[in-house]
Amino acid sequence: MTTAGRQDQAVRPESAGTILSVRSLNAWIxxxxxxxxxxxxxxxxxxxxxxxxNGVGKTTTLRALLGLxxxxxxxxxxxxxxxxxxxxxxxxxxxGYVPENRDVFxxxxxxxxxDLARRHALKRHxxxxxxxxxxxxMSTCGESDERVQLVDRLxxxxxxxxxxxxxxxxxxxxQMVALARALLNDNLAxxxxxxxxxxxxxxxxxxxxxxxxxxRRTPILLVEQDLAVVARLADRVVVMTEGQVAHSGPAPEFLxxxxxxxxxxxxxxxxx
Amino acid sequence: xxxxxxxxxxxxxxxxxxxxxxxxxxLIYGVMRILNFAHGAFLTVGGYLGYEVGVHAGVxxxxxxxxxxxxxxxxxxxxxxxxxxxILLIRRLYQREIEQVLVTVGLGLAAxxxxxxxxxxxxxxxxxxxxxxxxxxxxxxxxxxxxFACIAASVVVLIALQFLLARTRYGLIIRAGVENRSMVxxxxxxxxxxxxxxFMLGGGLAxxxxxxTALYNSALSPAMGDSLLIFAFIVVVIGGLGSVTGSxxxxxxxxxxxxxxxxxxxxxxxDLIVVAALAAVLLVRPGGLSGRQxxxx
Numbered sequence: 001m002t003t004a005g006r007q008d009q010a011v012r013p014e015s016a017g018t019i020l021s022v023r024s025l026n027a028w029i030x031x032x033x034x035x036x037x038x039x040x041x042x043x044x045x046x047x048x049x050x051x052x053x054n055g056v057g058k059t060t061t062l063r064a065l066l067g068l069x070x071x072x073x074x075x076x077x078x079x080x081x082x083x084x085x086x087x088x089x090x091x092x093x094x095x096g097y098v099p100e101n102r103d104v105f106x107x108x109x110x111x112x113x114x115d116l117a118r119r120h121a122l123k124r125h126x127x128x129x130x131x132x133x134x135x136x137x138m139s140t141c142g143e144s145d146e147r148v149q150l151v152d153r154l155x156x157x158x159x160x161x162x163x164x165x166x167x168x169x170x171x172x173x174x175q176m177v178a179l180a181r182a183l184l185n186d187n188l189a190x191x192x193x194x195x196x197x198x199x200x201x202x203x204x205x206x207x208x209x210x211x212x213x214x215x216r217r218t219p220i221l222l223v224e225q226d227l228a229v230v231a232r233l234a235d236r237v238v239v240m241t242e243g244q245v246a247h248s249g250p251a252p253e254f255l256x257x258x259x260x261x262x263x264x265x266x267x268x269x270x271x272x
Numbered sequence: 273x274x275x276x277x278x279x280x281x282x283x284x285x286x287x288x289x290x291x292x293x294x295x296x297x298x299l300i301y302g303v304m305r306i307l308n309f310a311h312g313a314f315l316t317v318g319g320y321l322g323y324e325v326g327v328h329a330g331v332x333x334x335x336x337x338x339x340x341x342x343x344x345x346x347x348x349x350x351x352x353x354x355x356x357x358x359i360l361l362i363r364r365l366y367q368r369e370i371e372q373v374l375v376t377v378g379l380g381l382a383a384x385x386x387x388x389x390x391x392x393x394x395x396x397x398x399x400x401x402x403x404x405x406x407x408x409x410x411x412x413x414x415x416x417x418x419x420f421a422c423i424a425a426s427v428v429v430l431i432a433l434q435f436l437l438a439r440t441r442y443g444l445i446i447r448a449g450v451e452n453r454s455m456v457x458x459x460x461x462x463x464x465x466x467x468x469x470x471f472m473l474g475g476g477l478a479x480x481x482x483x484x485t486a487l488y489n490s491a492l493s494p495a496m497g498d499s500l501l502i503f504a505f506i507v508v509v510i511g512g513l514g515s516v517t518g519s520x521x522x523x524x525x526x527x528x529x530x531x532x533x534x535x536x537x538x539x540x541x542x543d544l545i546v547v548a549a550l551a552a553v554l555l556v557r558p559g560g561l562s563g564r565q566x567x568x569x
């Protein structure tokens with residue numbers, strides 16, 4: 001992890017800090033306010049875990065970042081404001097979203113799900129959002145090929161099942177489609193919502209492996225209930241209670257503090 | 273026997289008209305979650321503008337090139353009208369679906385009034401190629417040729433729509449949008465552009481269908497759109513919201529059922545039976561024949 005982080009830093013010397021900054025975020029579902037003055041940062045490398053009990057607003061936070069729910073507040077991606085933009089523009093600036101419950105298109109084949117996710121139009125936006133990286137890569141085409149190869153390598157199962165309707169896949173395979181959709185593009189950040197929910201322990205490990213590889217290239221904001229996965233992947237944690245941020249800081253220190261973990265999450269550390 | 277064939281073919285012809293209206297309605301509902309009550313207006317306006325072409329063509333009105341122009345004008349009129357409605361009204365009410373439906377209801381009423389104001393309330397005879405008005409004998413049944421034209425046009429539209437949906441990126445976006453449009457946006461795709469395109473496509477098909485409807489009835493009136501729209505809605509629900517193939521099957525089934533029941537019982541019973549069929553399908557398969565569970569969230 002640290003080695004990969006250092007490599008990334010070598011590519012991006014300007015990037016010791018924050019990729020996604022959230023200030024005073026309020027969000028509503030219908031008329032009910034779910035988030036109250038939420039403020040936190042997502043580091044520009046590694047995994048930042050967003051933790052909290054069920055119903056505290058973790059999913060709503062991710063959806064608010066993407067403009068999928070009504071929200072107010074300041075959201076900056078790589079130092080530019082995105083809170084005034086419609087969802088598709090925010091995504092094209094370089095956010096990959098892996099939603100809770102996967103949300104793969106069940107009637108579409110695996111290949112169609114992945115084709116749909118490939119953002120051809122990103123080329124134009126890259127020049128705007130990543131001026132410092134322009135010279136680092138050979139060509140856009142080579143880059144997307146590299147992404148495809150990465151996805152094929154991470155999820156060989158999906159290559160075999162390209163023609164199968166995604167709705168007929170197992171939960172774990174659907175999760176891989178959802179992850180692959182996000183990894184196919186050259187993103188500035190990934191928002192990943194409970195990727196291990198409802199999966200068998202072996203599949204949980206596979207998903208965690210994939211996230212670990214992904215995090216070497218792209219910073220991740222990860223909502224996760226499984227503290228073993230959090231302990232393995234996360235560098236920092238942001239803990240929410242009742243639609244507010246209750247704690248944020250380095251992951252190891254937080255997870256080591258059993259009393260705080262129990263108090264904020266209602267579970268003991270490391271349990272699955 | 274000849275009666276059965278006649279009823280079946282005229283039923284398929286009517287079904288073809290239902291399909292042209294229902295496929296657009298179904299796609300619009302599937303992607304945008306709007307029941308477009310203005311769809312009948314696209315049909316009526318398309319029909320009347322096609323009629324104007326025929327009238328202005330004078331002695332040439334019965335030639336094939338003029339017929340093609342009539343269809344094209346109807347389709348283009350429907351497309352442009354739908355585009356204006358989507359951009360000027362529907363889009364401004366984005367995510368306020370009840371208001372969007374109310375706007376379409378109002379538009380539907382206003383359009384009928386406008387058409388009545390321009391062309392009058394009376395039924396007008398539709399100019400058509402002389403071949404259309406003749407009949408062809410199939411095993412003793414004298415089938416009006418216009419039925420074949422309607423069926424052929426619908427089959428072409430069905431194939432074209434299937435190609436669009438199965439083979440193009442737009443089709444991929446539409447199929448995904450029918451399942452879960454917020455996830456489509458979350459993949460970086462501008463769903464609103466897709467909304468406009470689908471609305472225009474539906475409007476174009478309705479305008480095209482308007483010309484054919486007027487030919488099928490050999491006449492047109494301001495109420496023609498709304499009277500077809502009711503059955504088209506039934507077809508859409510029976511076929512499964514958002515499913516083009518479902519619409520095609522349901523359109524044929526509904527129209528043939530209607531023709532036979534109206535002929536062998538009293539006129540009007542067929543319409544009632546169609547409503548009963550709708551209730552039966554909803555009881556047995558709430559998602560319609562195509563069986564897709566449309567997400568309403």
